[in-house]
Amino acid sequence: MHELIGNLLVQLRALWRWRWLAVAVAWGISIVAWLVVMFLPNVYESSARIYVDTRTALKPVLQGIAVEQDVDSQLNLVRQALLSRPNLEKVARATDLDVSVGNAADMDKLVQSLRDQVMIKLQQRDANSTGGANATDSLYTISYRHPVREKSLAVVRNLVASFVDDTIGGKRTDSDTAQRFLREQIRDYEQRLSESEGRLADFKKRNVGLIPGEKGDFFSRQATEMEALQRAQSELTLAINRRAELARQLRSSRPYTPGTSAGAGGLNGVGPTDLSLRVQETEAKLEDLLLKYTDKHPEVISLRDTLKALKAREAKELADIRSGGSGSGAIRSLSSNPVYQNIQLQLNQADVDIASLRGAVNQHTAEVASLRKIVDTAPEVEQELSRLNRDYGVTKAQYQALVERLEKAKVSEDAEQTGVVRFEVIDPPSADVNPVAPNRFLLTLAGLLAGLLGGLGTAFVASQMAPTFANAVSLENATGLPVIAAVGSYAPKSTTTAEASDRRKLAIAVAALAVVCLLVTLIGGTGAGLVQRILS
Structure with missing residues (x-):
C-alpha cells in the first residue's frame, strides 16, 4: 500500500x-x-395527438348484418402508409422541404430523413375499462423535428390530415372494391348456375325412366321389386292352395239337403242330388288325370264322355222337375245347403284373389326384368346425376353466399357514411418556442x-x-x-x-x-x- x-x-x-x-x-x-456546440442548429419538435374511437353506437346494431370492419388493421396500414415514399414526397412538396432538392439522390436523402424523424406512437386502451365490449380506443401521437419551427408544424399538420383522410378514404375505397369484386363474382356464378341447371335438365330428358325418384336409387328399387315379387308369389301360392282346399270341401258337400217329406224322386233311384255328386266326383277325377296325362289320353277321353253324359242327364232331370214332371216331388223334398253356398262364395273370392295376385306377379316380374336390362346403365346414370346435383348445389350455395355478402357490403357502406369510427384531434399540431435539441x-x-x-x-x-x-x-x-x-x-x-x-x-x-x-x-x-x- x-x-x-x-x-x-x-x-x-x-x-x-x-x-x-x-x-x-x-x-x-x-x-x-x-x-x-454553439454552431449546432436548434431543433424544434412539433406534435399532435389524435383520438380514434371505434366504439360507436352503430357497431352493436350492425353486428351480423354488415361486414365487420377491422378498423385496427386499417389504422395500422394507414400508419405504415404515412411513412411510405409517395406520401412523404407529397408532404415534402406541400411544406417546401424539397426546395433544395436537385436530383433523385437528394430526394432519396430527404425522404429517408423524414422517415427517420417522423415518429408515430400508438397508445391503445381496452374499451372494457370504459364499459365497451370487444372494442378499443386508440391515441395516436405524431411528432416531427426540424431546425425550422414552422416547417415542423407544417409537416405534422399535413401528416394529421393524411392520417384522417387516408383512413376514411381507405375504408370507402376498400368497400367499393369489395362490392365491385362481389358483383363480378355474382355475374360469374349466375352464368355457372344457369349452365349447371341446363346440363341437369338435359341429362334428365335424355335419361327418362332411369332417374331415381322417391323410390330411391337403382339398387334400392331393384331390391324393393324383388322383395315385392317374392311376396306376391308367396301370396299367390297360398291363394292357390286355399282354392284347392275350398274346391275339395265343395266336392264333399251337397248343394241340397233332404226336406221333411219324402218325394217321388227317391223312388226312381238316382235323384238330382246323386247326379250332382257324381258330376263333381267325375270333374275331380278329370282334374287329377289332367295332372298326369294329356288331353289325348284314352282315360281322359272316356272320363270326359262320362262327365258329358252325367251333365246331360242332370240337366234333363232338372228340366223335368221345373216342368212338374215325375221328379217334381223330389225338389219339394229338398232345400239349399248353406254350407255349400258359403264354400262356393269363398271359392269364387279365391278365384278373384288368384287372378289379382297373378297380375301383380306378372307386373313385378316385368319390372324386375326391366331393371335387370339396365343393370349396367342405371348406376352410371345415377352417378352422373349425383355429380350434376352436387355441382349445382355447390354453385347455388356459392351464389347465395355472394349475394348475402353483397347486401352486407351495401349496409356497411351506408354505415360508413354515418360514421363507424370517430376521429378527434385532441391536441392540434403545436411546437414549443424553445428548441428540444441539442x-x-x-x-x-x-x-x-x-x-x-x-x-x-x-x-x-x-x-x-x-x-x-x-x-x-x-x-x-x-x-x-x-x-x-x-x-x-x-x-x-x-x-x-x-x-x-x-x-x-x-x-x-x-x-x-x-x-x-x-x-x-x-x-x-x-x-x-x-x-x-x-x-x-
Whole structure:
C-alpha cells in the first residue's frame, strides 16, 4: 500500500511538470467543443395527438348484418402508409422541404430523413375499462423535428390530415372494391348456375325412366321389386292352395239337403242330388288325370264322355222337375245347403284373389326384368346425376353466399357514411418556442470534461516521453544500481516567490476555464442563435 501511494505521488509530480501544457490543451479542446456546440442548429419538435374511437353506437346494431370492419388493421396500414415514399414526397412538396432538392439522390436523402424523424406512437386502451365490449380506443401521437419551427408544424399538420383522410378514404375505397369484386363474382356464378341447371335438365330428358325418384336409387328399387315379387308369389301360392282346399270341401258337400217329406224322386233311384255328386266326383277325377296325362289320353277321353253324359242327364232331370214332371216331388223334398253356398262364395273370392295376385306377379316380374336390362346403365346414370346435383348445389350455395355478402357490403357502406369510427384531434399540431435539441448544457459540460481529460492525457504522454526521477528509490529501480546518497535541494526566496506566482496563474487559468464554461452554459441557445444569425 505504501509503495502504491509512493508511485502515485511520483506520477503526480511528473504530471505537475507539464501542468501548463495540460491547461493549454484543456483550453484548446474546450474552446473547440464549445464552438461546435454553439454552431449546432436548434431543433424544434412539433406534435399532435389524435383520438380514434371505434366504439360507436352503430357497431352493436350492425353486428351480423354488415361486414365487420377491422378498423385496427386499417389504422395500422394507414400508419405504415404515412411513412411510405409517395406520401412523404407529397408532404415534402406541400411544406417546401424539397426546395433544395436537385436530383433523385437528394430526394432519396430527404425522404429517408423524414422517415427517420417522423415518429408515430400508438397508445391503445381496452374499451372494457370504459364499459365497451370487444372494442378499443386508440391515441395516436405524431411528432416531427426540424431546425425550422414552422416547417415542423407544417409537416405534422399535413401528416394529421393524411392520417384522417387516408383512413376514411381507405375504408370507402376498400368497400367499393369489395362490392365491385362481389358483383363480378355474382355475374360469374349466375352464368355457372344457369349452365349447371341446363346440363341437369338435359341429362334428365335424355335419361327418362332411369332417374331415381322417391323410390330411391337403382339398387334400392331393384331390391324393393324383388322383395315385392317374392311376396306376391308367396301370396299367390297360398291363394292357390286355399282354392284347392275350398274346391275339395265343395266336392264333399251337397248343394241340397233332404226336406221333411219324402218325394217321388227317391223312388226312381238316382235323384238330382246323386247326379250332382257324381258330376263333381267325375270333374275331380278329370282334374287329377289332367295332372298326369294329356288331353289325348284314352282315360281322359272316356272320363270326359262320362262327365258329358252325367251333365246331360242332370240337366234333363232338372228340366223335368221345373216342368212338374215325375221328379217334381223330389225338389219339394229338398232345400239349399248353406254350407255349400258359403264354400262356393269363398271359392269364387279365391278365384278373384288368384287372378289379382297373378297380375301383380306378372307386373313385378316385368319390372324386375326391366331393371335387370339396365343393370349396367342405371348406376352410371345415377352417378352422373349425383355429380350434376352436387355441382349445382355447390354453385347455388356459392351464389347465395355472394349475394348475402353483397347486401352486407351495401349496409356497411351506408354505415360508413354515418360514421363507424370517430376521429378527434385532441391536441392540434403545436411546437414549443424553445428548441428540444441539442441539449447545450450537457454538451458544454461534456466539452469541459473532454478538455480536462485531454489536458491530463497530454501531460501524461509528455511525462512518459521525458521521464525524470523524483527520488532515490525510482532511480535505483530504473538503473538497478544502489544509490549511496541523495543531496537535497535548496530554493532561494526568489524561487519560492516565483513558484507561488506560477501556482496562482495556474489557478486563474483553470478558474477562467470554468467561468467561460459557465457563461457558455448560461448563454445556451440564445448565443447559438445569435452566432447562427451572424454567420448567415
